[in-house]
Amino acid sequence: MPGAANQDKPARRGDALLSFGLDSTQLQALHALLSELSVTAAAARLGRTQPTLSRSLRRLRRHFGDPLLERTGNSYRLTAFAERLRPLAAAAVEAVDRTFAAETTFSPETSTRSFTIASSDHGIATAGAELFRRVRSLAPGVGLRFLPVTTELLEHEDEYLRTVDGVLLPHGYLTLASSVDVHTDRWVCVVAADNQSVGEKLTRQDLERLPWIATFTGQASRPPAWRQLELLGIVPRIAAVAESFLVVPRLVRGTDAIGVVPSRVAAAEQAGIRVLEFPFEMVPLTEAFWWHPVHDHDPGHRWLRGVLSDQRV
Structure with a gap:
């Protein structure tokens, strides 16, 4: 079976799917099926008939040597291989669409790009x-x-x-x-307006003892300000994680927690919080x-x- 070996070693890049022998029509079908988890919904999404998408699914199953969609009760779920394949298919479709949308010239007044x-x-x-x-x-x-x-x-x-x-x-x-x-912009700290454990100015001791609202805590996704604190020997004690700067000022309200956000975020959320500067110079935020x-x-x-x-x- 041509795709059997691919089950254990899926393509590393979305555009590599095209090298598997799939034309753009089958690629679009694959993306729709893995996104919608339904032949009927995929057909509606692509403006094709249900029998056409059923045939595409059978061909894709033969090609990859994997069921891709498995029935569970009245619905379908992705196989483990299909879960790995889904982002690759999405990337491949995006790459194809962008290729055919390329322009030799660009006129902003008339473009619909x-x-x-x-x-x-x-x-x-x-x-x-x-x-x-x-x-x-x-x-x-x-x-x-x-x-x-x-x-x-x-x-x-x-x-x-x-x-x-x-x-x-x-x-x-x-x-x-x-x-x-x-x-x-610059990094600032936010605490609740009624947080009695923090004075008018932050100290290094405050940063070390207060519970933190953290954002984007992954090794590659931590804010630069967070990394600077660690370089200074300050390891924040995380009490909650929210992968959004905009919600941090709201989360600290009514608590003893502290958060770090860009100053523009703090300025837009003044109610119920205090904005405090770091006790040492921080590297600026450059968007x-x-x-x-x-x-x-x-x-x-x-x-x-x-x-x-x-x-x-």
């Missing part, structure tokens, strides 16, 4: 919001699609960046991509737009980068 940007909630609320306003003014037909930053992005940077137009993240997370700085070098000479992408660089503050 859509740009996909991965971003933290902080990035969307600041740089993303300003980018959207500028794009609406300069190119009313151009669309923006914002995706959340995921562990997959941070751990598989090169592969992930090929599937999107770029990423809005501070310096300190990505290493392989090209970038343009968008704005600068940037990151992209894979394959986009370097794309005229539309170059326009987008220019819009982003013009909004630097």
Whole structure:
């Protein structure tokens, strides 16, 4: 069976699926089936008939030597192999779509292109919001699609960046991509307004003894400010984890906990909190737009980068 060997060693990149002998039609079917977990829903998504998708599923099962979808009661679930295959199929479809959407020229006044940007909630609320306003003014037909930053992005940077137009993240997370700085900010601490265990100024002892609301605690995804604390010998005592800067000020309210956020986030959430400076100088937060070098000479992408660089503050 041609795909049997692939069951144990799936492709490392989404575009490698095409080398398995699947044409773009089958690739689209694979992506829809693994996303919808239903032949009927996949057919509706692609605008094809149910018998057509059933035939595609049979062919895909023969090709990979794996059932892909297994019935459980009245629904289906992915096999272990299909779980590994799903992000590869999504990346392959995205790569194919982007290939055929490529343009030799770009006119912002008439373009209907859509740009996909991965971003933290902080990035969307600041740089993303300003980018959207500028794009609406300069190119009313151009669309923006914002995706959340995921562990997959941070751990598989090169592969992930090929599937999107770029990423809005501070310096300190990505290493392989090209970038343009968008704005600068500073890290601040937030505590509840009624937190009696903290004075008007933070001390190093406060940082060491207070419980922390942590964000993005993975080795590759910890905020640069958190890494700086560890370099100074301060190991925060984590009481809760929330992978969002925007919710940290709300979580500390009514507790003795402390959190670290960009100052713009703290400024937008003044009610019920106090904003305190670190007792020592922190490395500034520099928000940037990151992209894979394959986009370097794309005229539309170059326009987008220019819009982003013009909004630097």
